[in-house]
Amino acid sequence: MERILQEWEDFAREIWPGDVPEIEILRDHADEMLRAVAADIQTPQSELQRRKKSLGDGDASAGSASVDLSSTRHALSRVESGFDLRALVSEFRALRASVLHLWSLEPAVDVGEKLEDMTRFNEAIDQLLAESVLSYTGRINHSRDVFLGILGHDLRSPLSAVSMLAGMLEEHGDLNGMALQMASQITVSVKAMERMTKDLLDFTSTRLGAKMTLQRQPMDLGQLGREVIEELRTIHPTRVFDFETKGSCEGEWDPSRLRQLISNLLGNAVQHGSPDTPIGLYIDGSADEVVFHVRNQGNPIPRDSFTIIFDPMRRSGDENLSRPVGSIGLGLYIAREVATAHGGTISVGSGEEETVFLVRLPRKAGRV
Numbered sequence: 460m461e462r463i464l465q466e467w468e469d470f471a472r473e474i475w476p477g478d479v480p481e482i483e484i485l486r487d488h489a490d491e492m493l494r495a496v497a498a499d500i501q502t503p504q505s506e507l508q509r510r511k512k513s514l515g516d517g518d519a520s521a522g523s524a525s526v527d528l529s530s531t532r533h534a535l536s537r538v539e540s541g542f543d544l545r546a547l548v549s550e551f552r553a554l555r556a557s558v559l560h561l562w563s564l565e566p567a568v569d570v571g572e573k574l575e576d577m578t579r580f581n582e583a584i585d586q587l588l589a590e591s592v593l594s595y596t597g598r599i600n601h602s603r604d605v606f607l608g609i610l611g612h613d614l615r616s617p618l619s620a621v622s623m624l625a626g627m628l629e630e631h632g633d634l635n636g637m638a639l640q641m642a643s644q645i646t647v648s649v650k651a652m653e654r655m656t657k658d659l660l661d662f663t664s665t666r667l668g669a670k671m672t673l674q675r676q677p678m679d680l681g682q683l684g685r686e687v688i689e690e691l692r693t694i695h696p697t698r699v700f701d702f703e704t705k706g707s708c709e710g711e712w713d714p715s716r717l718r719q720l721i722s723n724l725l726g727n728a729v730q731h732g733s734p735d736t737p738i739g740l741y742i743d744g745s746a747d748e749v750v751f752h753v754r755n756q757g758n759p760i761p762r763d764s765f766t767i768i769f770d771p772m773r774r775s776g777d778e779n780l781s782r783p784v785g786s787i788g789l790g791l792y793i794a795r796e797v798a799t800a801h802g803g804t805i806s807v808g809s810g811e812e813e814t815v816f817l818v819r820l821p822r823k824a825g826r827v
Contacts, residue, residue, distance in 0.1 A: 464489055466557045467550070474549060476541045484540065488533040489554075495525040496583040500576055509582070530587040534594035547595055551588045555581070604663045614656050622649040657719075658789040661796065662771075671800040673713040675824060680717065680749055681708035684740055687721045695729055699737040706745030710822035712801055720797040721753075723790035724816050728755035731814070748803075752817045760809035768807060769795040794818075 464486055471485040479485070537547050562577065625645040628634060634642055665671060681704040688702045721740065728738045732755030742751040760768060769791045794816075798805040803820040 460490070460493060462561065463493060463554075463557055467554060470553045470557075471550065474546050476543075476546070480540075487536050488529050492526070492529040492533060492587055495529045496580065496587070499526050499583045499586075500579040504579070526583055526586050527590045530590040531594040534591040535598055537591075538595055538598045544592065544595060547591060548588065551584060551591065555584045610659070612660065614652075618649055618653050618656060622646065622653065625649060658793050661793050662789050665796050671716070671796050673716060673800055675711045675713055677709065677711055678714050678717075679709050680712070680744070680751070680820075681742055683714060683717055684708075684721055684742055684751070687718060687725065688740060691722075691725055691729070698729060698734065700725075701737050701739040702741075703739075704742045704744070706743060708742050708744040708749055710749055710820065711824065712820065713797075716797045716800070720794045720818070721751075723794045724753040724818075727790055727816075728753055728814075731755065732757040747822070749820050749822060750817065751820075752815050754813050754815050756813050759811055760807065760814055762809075765807055765809075769805070 467489045468482060468485045471487075472479050475485070534547060537550075558580065559577070562573075562580075625642055628642040629639065629646065661671065684704070685702060688700050691698070692700055725738060725740060732738055736756040739754040740751065741754070742749065744750075771789055771792050795805050798818050798820065801820050802824065803818060805816065805818045808815045808817070
């Protein structure tokens with residue numbers, strides 16, 4: 460055991476980011492992980508348990524639990540030490556090579572038993588690696604979400620101050636010509652930044668496990684839709700927007716959140732739709748629930764993207780790079796969260812002729 464730990468320590472010393480710490484930190488949970496691996500190898504394992512472990516089920520056998528626990532502790536410790544993911548993975552690659560080399564130097568007493576032990580060892584190392592990577596990325600993602608949440612929260616005060624001052628200049632300042640136009644542009648830009656900040660805060664709070672808050676009140680979704688359409692006609696004077704309603708569009712919803720949902724879907728249609736074709740918002744309140752859809756023509760969405768289009772963390776890098784100025788790519792994610800918070804659903808369909816986002820909303824809380 461000591462020889463293996465020494466080789467682990469030597470390797471950690473080589474790849475350590477920054478000043479090399481004391482031995483205890485270099486070795487970290489190596490001793491615990493090796494003992495967990497040894498216990499796992501000695502634990503009887505059925506063929507069913509072997510198959511489950513190969514699919515990533517760390518609870519397939521009694522020994523697997525200690526392997527998972529030790530690898531999780533090690534990964535979180537390495538995050539705090541500043542290891543990147545490549546360095547973390549390389550530790551397990553070096554550990555595997557070290558143990559197999561030492562194993563090869565021992566005389567073979569029972570070849571079959573030795574082969575079985577080596578197979579179990581490799582399974583355990585794979586499990587250590589998988590759990591470590593999962594824990595490492597989970598901690599990194601959590602830290603990123605916390606940072607983004609703090610950033611979004613801290614941006615609100617200076618943005619509010621700029622917005623207020625720009626509004627005062629427009630209304631009460633002795634401005635004319637170019638100066639007034641510049642003040643108006645500041646107001647428009649700040650409002651765009653405030654929307655992005657709100658999206659960012661919603662994104663981080665829901666990613667961190669908080670439920671989206673709602674302030675329900677009686678409202679007319681048709682009237683809200685008409686207001687959003689008029690706003691977009693002003694912002695995009697060259698685009699054509701169709702709007703239709705059917706039946707009663709009244710219900711108890713959060714007006715601010717539904718404005719967010721509709722604006723995000725229509726904004727997505729503006730971004731991806733053909734510029735010379737109309738964008739449609741159609742609201743149908745003729746049934747127990749209210750259904751509305753946003754339609755646009757343009758390049759179809761690949762079918763294999765239907766399940767990931769609402770998740771900004773899983774969309775392609777090319778799509779993220781193609782975002783327009785004034786967008787941080789969270790619109791569809793926020794739209795889904797708003798629909799879900801209201802007890803509704805959102806889905807997408809896309810073909811050669813058009814792309815359609817369909818939203819279903821119960822009229823009141825608790826009704827499905």
